[in-house]
Amino acid sequence: MKRVVFILAMMTARPAFAQVTADTANPLAGNADATEAGHALFGKMNCAGCHAYDLTGGMGPDLTDANWLYGGKPGEIFHTIAEGTPRGMPAWKDKLTPDEIWQLVTYIQSKHQ
Amino acid sequence: MAFHKILFDAALLCGAALPALSAAPRGDAAPSNKSFTGATANLAPGDAPGQWTRQARDYANTRYSPLTQINKKNVAHLRVAWSFSDGQMYGHEGAPLVVGDTMYLVTPYPNIAYALDLSKTGAPIKWVFLPNPDPRAIGEACCDKVLRGWAYADGKLIYNLLDDHTVAVDAQTGKEVWRVLLDDVSKGPTMTQAAFVVGDKVYVGSSGGELGTNGWFQALDVKDGHTVWKAFTNGPDSGALIGPDFQPFYPWMKGKDLGVSTWPKEAWKQGASAPWGWVSYDPDLNLVYYGTSNPGPRVPSQRPGLNLWSSAVFARDASTGAAKWAYQFTPHDEWDYDGVNENVLLEIPWKGTKRKVMVHFNRNGFAYTIDRTNGEVLVAEPFGLQNWAKKIDLTTGMPIVNDAAHPIVKKKVENICPPDIGVKNWNPSAFSPRTGLLYAGVFNSCMDLTNHEVKYIPGSPYDGMEMVRKAGPGGSWGEFIAWDPVKGKRVWSVKENLYVWSGAVATGSDLIFYGTMDGWFRAVDARSGKVLWSQKLGSGITAAPMTFLGPDKRQYVAVYTGVGGGAGVLRREKGYMPGGNTLYVFSVDGAGIGLGASQLVSHAQAAAPVSVPPAAAHN
Numbered sequence: 001m002k003r004v005v006f007i008l009a010m011m012t013a014r015p016a017f018a019q020v021t022a023d024t025a026n027p028l029a030g031n032a033d034a035t036e037a038g039h040a041l042f043g044k045m046n047c048a049g050c051h052a053y054d055l056t057g058g059m060g061p062d063l064t065d066a067n068w069l070y071g072g073k074p075g076e077i078f079h080t081i082a083e084g085t086p087r088g089m090p091a092w093k094d095k096l097t098p099d100e101i102w103q104l105v106t107y108i109q110s111k112h113q
Numbered sequence: 114m115a116f117h118k119i120l121f122d123a124a125l126l127c128g129a130a131l132p133a134l135s136a137a138p139r140g141d142a143a144p145s146n147k148s149f150t151g152a153t154a155n156l157a158p159g160d161a162p163g164q165w166t167r168q169a170r171d172y173a174n175t176r177y178s179p180l181t182q183i184n185k186k187n188v189a190h191l192r193v194a195w196s197f198s199d200g201q202m203y204g205h206e207g208a209p210l211v212v213g214d215t216m217y218l219v220t221p222y223p224n225i226a227y228a229l230d231l232s233k234t235g236a237p238i239k240w241v242f243l244p245n246p247d248p249r250a251i252g253e254a255c256c257d258k259v260l261r262g263w264a265y266a267d268g269k270l271i272y273n274l275l276d277d278h279t280v281a282v283d284a285q286t287g288k289e290v291w292r293v294l295l296d297d298v299s300k301g302p303t304m305t306q307a308a309f310v311v312g313d314k315v316y317v318g319s320s321g322g323e324l325g326t327n328g329w330f331q332a333l334d335v336k337d338g339h340t341v342w343k344a345f346t347n348g349p350d351s352g353a354l355i356g357p358d359f360q361p362f363y364p365w366m367k368g369k370d371l372g373v374s375t376w377p378k379e380a381w382k383q384g385a386s387a388p389w390g391w392v393s394y395d396p397d398l399n400l401v402y403y404g405t406s407n408p409g410p411r412v413p414s415q416r417p418g419l420n421l422w423s424s425a426v427f428a429r430d431a432s433t434g435a436a437k438w439a440y441q442f443t444p445h446d447e448w449d450y451d452g453v454n455e456n457v458l459l460e461i462p463w464k465g466t467k468r469k470v471m472v473h474f475n476r477n478g479f480a481y482t483i484d485r486t487n488g489e490v491l492v493a494e495p496f497g498l499q500n501w502a503k504k505i506d507l508t509t510g511m512p513i514v515n516d517a518a519h520p521i522v523k524k525k526v527e528n529i530c531p532p533d534i535g536v537k538n539w540n541p542s543a544f545s546p547r548t549g550l551l552y553a554g555v556f557n558s559c560m561d562l563t564n565h566e567v568k569y570i571p572g573s574p575y576d577g578m579e580m581v582r583k584a585g586p587g588g589s590w591g592e593f594i595a596w597d598p599v600k601g602k603r604v605w606s607v608k609e610n611l612y613v614w615s616g617a618v619a620t621g622s623d624l625i626f627y628g629t630m631d632g633w634f635r636a637v638d639a640r641s642g643k644v645l646w647s648q649k650l651g652s653g654i655t656a657a658p659m660t661f662l663g664p665d666k667r668q669y670v671a672v673y674t675g676v677g678g679g680a681g682v683l684r685r686e687k688g689y690m691p692g693g694n695t696l697y698v699f700s701v702d703g704a705g706i707g708l709g710a711s712q713l714v715s716h717a718q719a720a721a722p723v724s725v726p727p728a729a730a731h732n
Contacts, residue, residue, distance in 0.1 A: 046567060053565070090572050
């Protein structure tokens with residue numbers, strides 16, 4: 001059953017940048033492959049340089065605690081990664097595809113207890 | 114067991130017991146005026162004793178005040194005279210300046226400046242200046258959004274903004290006089306350095322060792338801020354102002370364009386080596402001295418070579434910027450040890466002669482005593498826990514690196530000491546010409562290090578070090594030490610729970626003041642290390658204390674609380690305090706301008722003098 005839901009999710013067209021709202025569900029939620037891909041991107045795109053390899057923060061905020069400066073819903077995390085923040089988080093929409101950003105969201109959510 | 118350990122630690126904290134390292138006579142038994150080493154310093158420019166007009170008080174960076182009103186007899190009676198909270202929650206690192214009757218403070222980002230009027234009861238605010246730096250800088254500053262100090266010159270308060278500006282403010286009115294843009298914050302560089310003024314020039318350096326920046330140091334004109342000279346750390350000799358005058362002591366630093374050829378092709382352009390630390394000046398030699406940061410990226414396998422001129426110190430002609438000599442402390446720095454810590458300029462007796470030296474406590478754990486006329490290393494001895502090098506070879510000036518300390522990509526290498534933050538960080542030491550010793554807060558810790566390859570993406574970290582930092586043997590993270598720069602030996606130490614990441618100040622009455630990350634501000638005996646006074650404050654201390662005479666001719670000691678900056682690496686350790694932003698000013702019995710009638714009462718008194726029968730009122 002889980003697998004069917006997953007395949008359906010994968011078949012559904014991903015919302016492009018403009019269509020993602022705060023309430024957009026993560027199309028890759030809980031997907032193990034997406035989590036692993038997000039993990040790789042987290043290192044490759046230097047996310048770990050600010051948020052630490054264990055996501056507990058350093059230069060940038062802790063991504064494992066309950067405090068979300070720009071919202072903790074999947075669509076809000078997507079928006080923060082895509083657009084950046086006025087306080088120095090770079091915008092990644094020119095360097096990552098929507099799929100890749102959802103992979104990062106999936107990885108971050110997997111580490112968020 | 115645990116109980117005994119607590120008792121033992123408590124004894125050490127109270128100064129009731131000193132480690133076996135203690136070699137000096139104790140307490141009152143110590144000779145009261147004898148120097149331990151014969152080391153002295155030129156205290157130019159020789160400000161009036163009660164003033165504190167630059168971060169380290171003098172060009173030599175001694176942080177020595179000749180004041181003696183507060184002394185060993187009355188120091189136990191120090192109490193808060195007044196306090197001042199600036200409302201900003203990032204780490205506080207600088208020392209207040211006192212020029213005339215005014216105290217100058219600048220906050221961490223957003224870098225708000227305050228002038229406090231010391232001639233009035235309560236030291237009220239004279240003016241506030243809000244520079245409104247670009248908030249994008251918040252995301253580009255590696256180690257909290259700090260400022261290590263500010264400068265006063267020519268009637269102006271001059272300091273760096275996190276968003277790569279230097280600004281000058283009229284010290285009387287608080288109005289902006291000039292502001293110059295020195296780099297592009299969106300690409301990673303920020304400015305956290307304490308501007309340093311000599312004559313008509315202000316010396317400033319860039320930050321961004323973890324951001325793939327191209328570090329620089331420059332002299333600006335005090336009048337209008339224009340760049341008089343600018344020296345990049347790396348790259349071709351032309352940009353680094355390396356010319357015919359450049360005479361490094363050791364042959365491996367001689368050659369053309371070493372700032373290019375000691376890197377893989379073009380890698381120097383992201384090689385960081387940012388001069389974010391302290392600047393010293395020798396008025397006789399007309400040389401400025403400053404250090405450079407780690408090379409970028411922090412992963413060494415991506416940059417084979419010496420990586421000149423990272424993790425090094427430069428001596429430059431103060432007027433032209435022409436490099437005179439350099440010395441790389443940690444060639445091909447594999448551990449993020451940097452070279453930016455303070456260089457304290459001393460004269461020492463050396464084999465029957467006097468030598469002009471600088472003393473430098475490097476993050477790599479060695480304290481160097483270097484001939485500052487030519488860059489020859491005279492002494493290089495460990496001042497704390499390190500195992501990355503067997504020693505510094507004084508014939509070559511090179512460290513002998515321990516094979517087990519090399520980091521490996523995708524593999525955890527355990528127990529490298531010290532970790533990236535070093536045995537001591539930027540927190541400035543003090544020197545007393547009375548004792549001939551230096552006084553420094555130090556760290557006792559190691560790391561398990563896993564390196565990851567990284568690629569350069571402008572404006573994001575170019576880093577790659579994954580670390581677990583842990584306390585070294587003995588269980589305490591830090592201590593405060595007295596150091597003999599001639600013999601290269603500790604004289605005494607006081608153990609502390611966490612890293613001692615505050616600056617220090619030495620006084621003419623043989624007192625040393627420093628603070629701890631768990632919120633204690635202490636005065637210790639400069640000769641014995643005996644703790645004479647401790648006051649618990651509202652946050653941890655990672656700033657430099659200072660001392661001054663008020664317009665009331667009373668001696669005060671001041672220190673900012675507000676733990677943060679790089680010290681935040683211990684934020685999950687027991688005892689680490691919440692952030693803060695309060696300047697505490699102390700005097701004997703808390704007497705002076707912080708006590709007295711409020712303004713309302715003063716007005717009432719002015720209108721109708723209050724007469725209180727002196728004795729009857731209490732009976």
